[in-house]
Amino acid sequence: MSCWLAGLLLIGVLGGCAQAPMNAPLAAYRPDAGYRFTTLDAGDAGDGDGLYVALAFSGGGTRAAALSYGVLKALADTPITWQGKRKRLLDEVDLISTISGGSFTGAYYALFGPGIFTDFESRFLKRDIQGELGRQLWNPVNWIRLASPSFDRIDLAAELYDRTVFNGKRFDALTAARHRPFLVINATNMSLGRRFGFIQDQFDGLGSDLGPYPVARAVAASSAFPLLLSPVTVRNYPAPPGYERPAWVDGALGDYEVNRRRYQRAREWTLYADKAGHPYVHLIDGGLADNIGLRDVIDSAQDAARPGSIRQLMNQRKIRRLVVIIVNARTEPPETIDTQRRAPGALEVAMKTATVAMDNYSFETIELMKDLAGAREQARRAVEDCRRLLADRCPSAAQPPPLNEIRFSIIEINFDSIADPKEREEFLSLPTSFALPPATVDRLIAKGGELLRQSEVFQELVEELK
Amino acid sequence: MEYLLVHFPERRRVLIDGNDQGRTDETLELERGTYIVTLSPPLDYKPKKRKVALKRTSPVSPLEIRFAKRHASDK
Numbered sequence: 001m002s003c004w005l006a007g008l009l010l011i012g013v014l015g016g017c018a019q020a021p022m023n024a025p026l027a028a029y030r031p032d033a034g035y036r037f038t039t040l041d042a043g044d045a046g047d048g049d050g051l052y053v054a055l056a057f058s059g060g061g062t063r064a065a066a067l068s069y070g071v072l073k074a075l076a077d078t079p080i081t082w083q084g085k086r087k088r089l090l091d092e093v094d095l096i097s098t099i100s101g102g103s104f105t106g107a108y109y110a111l112f113g114p115g116i117f118t119d120f121e122s123r124f125l126k127r128d129i130q131g132e133l134g135r136q137l138w139n140p141v142n143w144i145r146l147a148s149p150s151f152d153r154i155d156l157a158a159e160l161y162d163r164t165v166f167n168g169k170r171f172d173a174l175t176a177a178r179h180r181p182f183l184v185i186n187a188t189n190m191s192l193g194r195r196f197g198f199i200q201d202q203f204d205g206l207g208s209d210l211g212p213y214p215v216a217r218a219v220a221a222s223s224a225f226p227l228l229l230s231p232v233t234v235r236n237y238p239a240p241p242g243y244e245r246p247a248w249v250d251g252a253l254g255d256y257e258v259n260r261r262r263y264q265r266a267r268e269w270t271l272y273a274d275k276a277g278h279p280y281v282h283l284i285d286g287g288l289a290d291n292i293g294l295r296d297v298i299d300s301a302q303d304a305a306r307p308g309s310i311r312q313l314m315n316q317r318k319i320r321r322l323v324v325i326i327v328n329a330r331t332e333p334p335e336t337i338d339t340q341r342r343a344p345g346a347l348e349v350a351m352k353t354a355t356v357a358m359d360n361y362s363f364e365t366i367e368l369m370k371d372l373a374g375a376r377e378q379a380r381r382a383v384e385d386c387r388r389l390l391a392d393r394c395p396s397a398a399q400p401p402p403l404n405e406i407r408f409s410i411i412e413i414n415f416d417s418i419a420d421p422k423e424r425e426e427f428l429s430l431p432t433s434f435a436l437p438p439a440t441v442d443r444l445i446a447k448g449g450e451l452l453r454q455s456e457v458f459q460e461l462v463e464e465l466k
Numbered sequence: 467m468e469y470l471l472v473h474f475p476e477r478r479r480v481l482i483d484g485n486d487q488g489r490t491d492e493t494l495e496l497e498r499g500t501y502i503v504t505l506s507p508p509l510d511y512k513p514k515k516r517k518v519a520l521k522r523t524s525p526v527s528p529l530e531i532r533f534a535k536r537h538a539s540d541k
Contacts, residue, residue: 255499315494
């Protein structure tokens, strides 16, 4: 009995020592430093933003990671001519916004560039990550560590990703590289139920320096599937010297009736500013707030206040061609509940409750992006028509200034567009897992490229950029 | 989306809530809402800032605001 007690005591003492790494406080507020879109080089001098390409990688475990990797490969194989220069479409990618499984591909490409085409398959896609995570749980040393209140299952996962996939890289490495694409790894703030992006602009609100934070922990937060994995916790520190609340927040807080979205964004800032009420922020799978990674792109296309946002670059007449490629690895396993008289059980109802709302939201998110592009083009044409009419019928009248022309290409890659019904059903039935057979991974990679190339919008884009 | 057109006798950058959003005499596209509009330096314009509530504009009928040149004799 005394041995048991001594053993438990030892576990308690040693376990108490285990600490997950915590985000660092920000020594001083510097809007011109850290991992922000605006601190990265635009690329080719003079016209770095002219052709703006944004990628959104959805969640869906290895299935999503492999599909988005296949799209990256296809972009690398797509030659274009822009401003008289021959290049690959992949070289023009400015922004990658990722969720869960898609975060592995996005983060790997942002960190290692073309190296992804050498070793990502062996280092991630074709590994049994799920099995490796399970074996971590059988390691007695980890039992002791997990006994600590400051160390949880997600921390084991983050350590595994850090050691075996991301080589211990921190966000500082992305800042130091100074080149685009700008990576936004998205998680969900449990308390707000809102998107949380691992970028310095967001960490400013936490009074924290994203630089020394491991990329692997951000990816782990983005893919911390509820219940299977615990949340990632970050500290909300006091604001650093020199930090001032962004000026837009004051105006937006009064816009509750006028613009609820803007008001909501402002309110989030005030909640992060409430350090006493929210000293910690708990982050889970980004898929809960947006399972396709597109919301960040949409926010960027709407919110001019965000430094370096798509809207700001549009207003500054920098963007002339906006390409958004959405890689949506959504599945739709065969449904059998309608074949039985018996009503679905509690588990089935719970699963449907969780997934149906999210699928509908994802669908509407993609349509919103298309509507934004359509409305912009409509507005530009309306001004052109007005100017033409005035010039024709009332030449002395003052004309409204023209809106600059921006060509939009909104491309969605999904399994629904697979033509062959049998093959479509196979892909739509793939599980969400971090362990898929290598042959399935190969098929997903090939399918990602194939679906991109068969997209009519993509074909038009490539034709125009020949 | 809402539309704002800022006038000033000289070509100047327009700052919305302190962020560069483009130039005078060009239509700026912003979300519906309340903003503080200023111009880039030199601070030779008046008023010092304008608070605008953007709503119910259209691309052919943007909200138009004007800044005047401030001369040394102006207080």
